[in-house]
Amino acid sequence: MKPNKEKIIFIILHSIAAIAIMIIALLGGDMISNIVPNDSPAIKSIISAIGYIGITLSAGLLYAKYVLHFSFEEIGVCFKAPQLKWIAVGFILPSAITAFYLIFTDGQLVKNNDTASVVPCLINAIFPVGLASGICEEFVFRGLIMRTLERRWNSAAAVLVPSVLFALMHTFNMHLGFVDMLLLIVAGTSVGVMFSLIALQSGTIWSSAVVHALWNAITFGGIIIEAPGNEAAKDFIYKYELLDTNILLTGGRFGIESALPAIIGYLLVCAIAFMLIRKASKTL
Numbered sequence: 340m341k342p343n344k345e346k347i348i349f350i351i352l353h354s355i356a357a358i359a360i361m362i363i364a365l366l367g368g369d370m371i372s373n374i375v376p377n378d379s380p381a382i383k384s385i386i387s388a389i390g391y392i393g394i395t396l397s398a399g400l401l402y403a404k405y406v407l408h409f410s411f412e413e414i415g416v417c418f419k420a421p422q423l424k425w426i427a428v429g430f431i432l433p434s435a436i437t438a439f440y441l442i443f444t445d446g447q448l449v450k451n452n453d454t455a456s457v458v459p460c461l462i463n464a465i466f467p468v469g470l471a472s473g474i475c476e477e478f479v480f481r482g483l484i485m486r487t488l489e490r491r492w493n494s495a496a497a498v499l500v501p502s503v504l505f506a507l508m509h510t511f512n513m514h515l516g517f518v519d520m521l522l523l524i525v526a527g528t529s530v531g532v533m534f535s536l537i538a539l540q541s542g543t544i545w546s547s548a549v550v551h552a553l554w555n556a557i558t559f560g561g562i563i564i565e566a567p568g569n570e571a572a573k574d575f576i577y578k579y580e581l582l583d584t585n586i587l588l589t590g591g592r593f594g595i596e597s598a599l600p601a602i603i604g605y606l607l608v609c610a611i612a613f614m615l616i617r618k619a620s621k622t623l
Contacts, residue, residue, distance in 0.1 A: 358479060361395055361475055364390075392474050440595065464560025472552070480535075485498070515592055527597070
């Protein structure tokens with residue numbers, strides 16, 4: 340179904356509103372953490388993550404109910420546990436890509452001897468980077484935006500449009516060259532499609548949120564793969580410093596999340612999710 344002008348305008352305005360909810364919630368979480376009388380960065384990080392999740396879900400669900408007229412179940416927020424197969428994928432995908440770099444690329448493994456940074460690194464990886472980003476971004480992109488597109492347009496647009504928006508969002512405040520930008524858009528769109536297909540197949544955002552959260556947590560809290568000249572990782576337990584400068588392996592300035600091995604991993608999971616969706620449709 341081809342959307343008319345009014346539908347396109349609505350979809351654009353709705354997407355802006357949904358992303359604005361997430362950004363305001365992120366700022367709100369930081370404000371709450373600063374109000375709490377505790378000087379521990381780890382505690383503040385946890386509080387900020389909880390605030391971010393709470394504000395995003397609360398404001399987003401009110402918006403879905405009273406503006407979009409969606410039930411919670413329609414946007415994938417339901418009492419349905421993440422499927423075990425997607426939890427397994429959440430562990431296997433980042434672990435397999437990390438193993439690829441450790442086995443097949445040249446580099447050196449560096450251990451952080453500052454034991455005081457281990458706990459903050461793990462807390463940062465689990466809470467703000469893992470759980471908060473996974474839940475909030477999946478709720479906005481695969482819940483609010485994708486389900487609205489599915490209702491007002493079609494399933495293909497519902498999968499693709501939020502995925503492109505998801506990729507473009509990650510280009511903000513990044514000083515990227517042309518190839519860096521191209522890789523990031525391809526990778527960001529691919530991983531967005533992967534999350535969308537997982538949400539569609541499972542019928543809930545919780546499955547895609549788990550995969551998203553585990554990807555972030557393991558990538559940033561496990562062995563961080565870092566490209567030559569990229570000193571982004573300050574808090575880490577182990578870091579694998581790549582010696583290879585091939586941009587297809589390093590992913591450019593954004594890192595290995597936009598590199599070719601990661602893109603191949605995203606596409607493999609996309610294929611699995613798509614086949615499961617096709618199989619389910621044939622049994623109906």
